[in-house]
Amino acid sequence: MNGFNGVTLRDVALRVGIHTTLLHYYFKDKHDLFEAVYKRRASVTRDRRLAALEQYEAEAGDCLTVEGALHAFLDTVFDLCIEGGEPWVNYGAFCARVSYSHEGEAMMVAHFEPVVLKLVSILKRALPDYSDEDIFWGYHFVTGALMNTLARTGRIDQVSGGICRSDDFPAVKKRIAKFLAAGFLALKQ
Amino acid sequence: MNGFNGVTLRDVALRVGIHTTLLHYYFKDKHDLFEAVYKRRASVTRDRRLAALEQYEAEAGDCLTVEGALHAFLDTVFDLCIEGGEPWVNYGAFCARVSYSHEGEAMMVAHFEPVVLKLVSILKRALPDYSDEDIFWGYHFVTGALMNTLARTGRIDQVSGGICRSDDFPAVKKRIAKFLAAGFLALKQ
DNA sequence: GTCTATAGCTTGATAGAC
DNA sequence: GTCTATCAAGCTATAGAC
Secondary structure, three states: OOOHHHOOHHHHHHHHOOOHHHHHHHOOOHHHHHHHHHHHHHHHHHHHHHHHHHHHHHHHOOOOOHHHHHHHHHHHHHHHHHHHOHHHHHHHHHHHHHHOOHHHHHHHHHHHHHHHHHHHHHHHHHOOOOOHHHHHHHHHHHHHHHHHHHHOOOHHHHHOOOOOOOOOHHHHHHHHHHHHHHHHHHOOO | OOOHHHOOHHHHHHHHOOOHHHHHHHOOOHHHHHHHHHHHHHHHHHHHHHHHHHHHHHHHOOOOOHHHHHHHHHHHHHHHHHHHOHHHHHHHHHHHHHHOOHHHHHHHHHHHHHHHHHHHHHHHHHOOOOOHHHHHHHHHHHHHHHHHHHHOOOHHHHHOOOOOOOOOHHHHHHHHHHHHHHHHHHOOO
16 A cells, blocks of 8 residues: 555566566665665755755845745755656655654654754744744644645645645645745744 | 554554454454544544534634634644543544555545535635635645644654654644634735 | 575465364 | 464565576
8 A cells, every 4th residue: 555565675676677686686675775765865855955045044144034944945845846857756755655654754854954953043043032842833834734745645636626736836835935934923923 | 664554463463452363353354444443533533623613613603714713623633632642642643644645545535524625614704815726725734734743753852852742732732723824814915 | 787486474364163 | 252273475585597
């Protein structure tokens, strides 16, 4: 059905068009292959997102806003999905599912820690009178909206009767930063 | 590790303290057991949430607000987790993971459709000049924040260095409706 | 590097005694 | 209803020819 145990090495080999045993030749075991798949693209996303956040921080100077920070944090991800095509879209769905397992969550933290910390540091500067707790719970809601988008479950398609489509990343990109930034600003009211 | 294929019937039988074959006696097969686990509590949550939304609609009259609707939609879930203890907390985590699989997404729609439709109808009345698209994308962000909370991955614990805890449902309940309602209101600006 | 062959184990599920 | 015994199938992984 799904998940690490829902896909066999035979499935993978068949899809890739190679012999099953070759997977064992190139990777130590199934778990090693899994991690390799995760890591390869993780470094690309991480570097781009970190660069976007640093660029925003440099350009905005002392006029940092929550919405600006969220644009830098989120838009890079959606741009990768929009411009990178199927591989990156699938990788997003992969990450979203990984993030919902305890083991996967550790992988997420391990690889994206610097990106998150940079975002949080900008948010704190943009919201100097906010408690750490409010900042982090706000970040928690950001992750939820992001992951639910990347997961591309098709739920919004069904619920909306086709008005919204799970793979319409431009539609999400247009709304998400504005939506979440307003949420942050409302926490202190 | 996780998911439908990550748990064996032997695991379940051992945890419950019965013999493996009894699972086959009481349920048609593994999938049937899975659905039974899902359905039993789903009806309880669905009825409570629907009742909460209908009560809010009746009490608010013509003064419907987004935040009021979201409180009715969300608070019932968190109250179940807070008052229902471990079984309901675990069930929340179960649902969050189920919702991220395509097959599970269909189950979610099948069981919670009336709740979602009721929320959407109230939101439309509270935001009469909004497009369906904006309403549904807003709902999409709501689901993300909710599911990420129920999933209880422990990520926010790590990222915040212990300042926030994944199982602190009261802390989420205090913030989530206000946060998301502000997001909705910002979409039209 | 790529294949065949196969080991060794776990899985979901059933038959049948009690 | 509950147990023992067991099956057929599928899994990851390895050994070894080429």
